[in-house]
Amino acid sequence: MKNKILYTILLVGSLVCARSSNAQSYFNNPISQYFQNRFLWNAAYAGANNYAHLYQLMNKSWIGFDGAPSLFMMTGDMRFGANSGAGLQVISDKSGLLRRTTGRLAYSYVVKMDEQQRLRLGIAASMYRERLDESAYINNQGQVDPNVKTFNDKGWTADGDFGAVYEYEQFSIGASATNLRKIFSKDENRLSDIQLFQFNAAYNFILEGDMSIQPLASFKRFSNNDNIFTGGAQFNYEKVFHASLLYQTTGSVQAGIGVPVKEMGEVNFFYGGNNRRGYGKQYEVALSIHIK
Template sequence: MMRNFLKNIGCIVIIVTGIGNQLQAQTDVKLSNFVYTPLVLNPAYAGSSDGYSATALYTSQWVGFDGAPETLIVTGHDRIGLTNLGAGFDVMSDKIGASKENRVVGNIAYHLRLSQNWLLSTGVKLGVNNYAIDYSLLSIENQGEFGNPFGDLSRTSLIFGTGFFLHRENFFLGVAIPNFLTTEYIDDFRNTLANTTPNYFISTGYRFELEREVYFQPTVMTRVAKGAPYSALFSFNLDWKDRIFASANYEHNVTAGAFVGLRITDQIMAGYAYDTAITTFSQYNGGIHSFMINFRAKERYRRDRCGCFTY
């Protein structure tokens, strides 16, 4: 039975990957160190670590440019009592130039034990997204095209997404669509400000134990979306006795970066990541800087619940 189940999972991955070759755009935030904030992409992750965990991540991109993107993400999740349910939230604030995007999302997941070693969870995301633009921060040559553009314009839309997460002690596979809904943001004069389309994410990884309590985990995340090229982000992660963390990531012809983290106390881990564009654009900006802090509940934390590094 387990063999047939895994065969079906493989077919799903192939189908979703194949669809990705025909889809082209990106609307969801791409995280180079996605292993540290999995709940942002996949609601099925909620409750996987069997203990409360909360993470905050701040990212500053294109350093040196006026109005450069800044992103703040806060996530948290836990099991609901002794049930098979997990619940969590992710909050994001994204700013670039005159535009701001804020979202608040709730996540709920159901965890099913398939065998002694394998677990499967499915999850749902539900939330709201607000997109706003401040015309007073723009240099508009012909202001008549926008009527009276001074002030803020704000649009709110719903978020609905889903995903599943298959894992055992040293392996995981996830497929997720953070938002099924397609939304077009327009102003009062029918100008299209932005639009969103579904993004499809497939992530997988395998954890090797190099020596006692020293783990190495290669992972890969593929992303496909209408209007954007197919992409694959590779990440190589090291956990030294749950005290020192390091990783390197690479996306072909896009970015390369590294992360280093330190567990300050049993409950708190903090880290810093730097990514750089591997194109000619890299010479015109200061790269991407990310700062992360994670809190976990010591008394309920169970590392062996999930084949990924649990955050």
């Protein structure tokens, strides 16, 4: 009981800090990462389920703006051996004239400390390519812009990330360092703002009748813009539905609902409101397939 009280205090404290932030920026990150597919934010979750997991999502944000960001992602992960897991992600992300394509391969390992405690470790290698739309080649004088052509001719670039998650009974706290190339080198040629670090903490309270509620707190650090704190919770009624509500210090409120599709998986729907500046509205649709 004391442990549960301690974990609850930790989560509430994180949420209070989140409300005090002045972060205003909005970033196109999938809402699914918080509850439905944690492998999206941390390589340590590759193979965390007892089944092979396929997940596809489409995210549209800044609805109503020309060149608004769009994200399409396909992922798959599975456990193999007693303590290992592997995962694959293919991502296409477009914002205005800039398109980013990414492939990511992850490996995870679980260190079992005892019956109640375990440490998940994960590492991922990725390749990405960023290109500007062909219309950006032509400047106002009708000439080919050499800077744009040079940028598009760069080809594929290697990157990577590392993650760790500590789990004790129903409590989990984890961290991931993403886009390691940016952290360890001064690569000024990448046009897009990127995420550098993320920390998540959650506790799953088991209720009666196959129900549970899981509060969560999250912090994200970006390369150029303000940090983002996220706090919220998900209510889960096993094999019936789950519903989530999140608040971000951008001022956006995000809500989601998911329903199972027999024993095959589930369909998830998410909606995010505008931030304090009056833009950033988004929606997300995802399909989860469980292969047992």
